[in-house]
Amino acid sequence: MKPSLHEALRARRLALGVSQVEAARRSGIQQRQVSTFERGGDVTLSTLLKLAQALDVEIIPVPREDTAKLESLLKAKRKPAPSASSHSLLDRYQVNDDAEPSNG
Amino acid sequence: MKPSLHEALRARRLALGVSQVEAARRSGIQQRQVSTFERGGDVTLSTLLKLAQALDVEIIPVPREDTAKLESLLKAKRKPAPSASSHSLLDRYQVNDDAEPSNG
DNA sequence: TCATTATATGTATTATAAGGAATATTTAAA
DNA sequence: TTTAAATATTCCTTATAATACATATAATGA
Numbered sequence: 402m403k404p405s406l407h408e409a410l411r412a413r414r415l416a417l418g419v420s421q422v423e424a425a426r427r428s429g430i431q432q433r434q435v436s437t438f439e440r441g442g443d444v445t446l447s448t449l450l451k452l453a454q455a456l457d458v459e460i461i462p463v464p465r466e467d468t469a470k471l472e473s474l475l476k477a478k479r480k481p482a483p484s485a486s487s488h489s490l491l492d493r494y495q496v497n498d499d500a501e502p503s504n505g
Numbered sequence: 506m507k508p509s510l511h512e513a514l515r516a517r518r519l520a521l522g523v524s525q526v527e528a529a530r531r532s533g534i535q536q537r538q539v540s541t542f543e544r545g546g547d548v549t550l551s552t553l554l555k556l557a558q559a560l561d562v563e564i565i566p567v568p569r570e571d572t573a574k575l576e577s578l579l580k581a582k583r584k585p586a587p588s589a590s591s592h593s594l595l596d597r598y599q600v601n602d603d604a605e606p607s608n609g
Numbered sequence: 610t611c612a613t614t615a616t617a618t619g620t621a622t623t624a625t626a627a628g629g630a631a632t633a634t635t636t637a638a639a
Numbered sequence: 640t641t642t643a644a645a646t647a648t649t650c651c652t653t654a655t656a657a658t659a660c661a662t663a664t665a666a667t668g669a
Contacts, residue, residue: 406554409566420645431628436647443551445626445656446510446542457569462513462562467579471565474574524615535658540617549626549656611669618663627654634647639640 403472411439413456428455507576515543517560532559 404412414424414435421439425432428451435452438444453460463471508516518528518539525543529536532555539556542548557564567575 406550406564406566413566413568421647422645432646433629433648434627437626438550440647443549443626445547445549446553447547448627449550450510453566456566458566459569459572460510461565461567461572461575461579462510462517462557462560463565463579464517465561465563468563468565470578471575474578475565475567475571525617526615536616537618537659538657541656544617547656552657612667613669614665614667616663616665619661621660622658624655624657626656628652630650632647632649634645636645637643639642 405441407439407441410452410456410458413458414439417456419456424452424455428452509545511543511545514556514560514562517562518543521560523560528556528559532556 414421419427421432421435425435428435430448430451434444434448438449438452450460518525523531525536525539529539532539534552534555538548538552542553542556554564
């Protein structure tokens with residue numbers, strides 16, 4: 402299924418093998434914001450962009466008419482990254498997601 | 506050059522031929538927010554998502570390693586859309602952009 | 610020029626995200 | 640189980656985005 406923005410970014414973070422604390426440090430935001438965002442809570446665009454940059458991802462607006470093409474392009478490659486101790490963080494998750502914080 | 510998020514969304518709006526007032530009405534946010542955002546100001550993620558939905562675009566986080574591929578995919582097609590009276594709004598702009606509001 | 614449409618701003622109030630720091634929970638490794 | 644690491648939450652304060660108008664400023668077309 403198509404992951405929401407926060408799900409995708411969490412997956413990205415885990416794929417890079419960085420903790421929320423580390424992501425927060427790199428982006429200059431609080432660990433709290435990382436958690437809030439990843440759980441679907443609301444954050445400001447500036448906060449999102451800082452986090453995105455820390456995770457080396459670009460936030461791109463794609464017309465729905467084009468999303469299909471992207472799917473196939475971004476899909477096919479979704480391996481957690483064999484870095485570090487092979488099982489530090491991340492392995493715990495997948496993309497899992499069930500929370501409460503609401504958004505639009 | 507690679508347009509920033511707000512530039513891209515403004516271009517999208519104009520390409521669809523909708524005014525800020527109309528975009529605001531459709532998304533349920535204020536025209537003020539549309540203006541603020543398009544000028545590079547900060548807005549909440551929920552506000553951005555509402556606007557994006559109103560403009561029928563998805564906000565997708567793309568790993569930098571993949572952006573190149575997308576470029577070629579999203580590029581090549583950038584025609585303002587021949588809809589409406591052929592010269593209602595939009596024709597006035599292109600993607601233009603120079604403002605003051607800051608962001609991250 | 611005048612009227613119209615679109616976008617940028619102004620003010621005041623309210624809602625809420627962010628900052629700071631700590632703590633409670635959950636998850637997994639030793 | 641004990642420890643450690645990571646994530647979710649809490650409290651309080653402050654900054655600021657969102658709301659609700661109301662205008663002011665363009666930019667267009669008649």
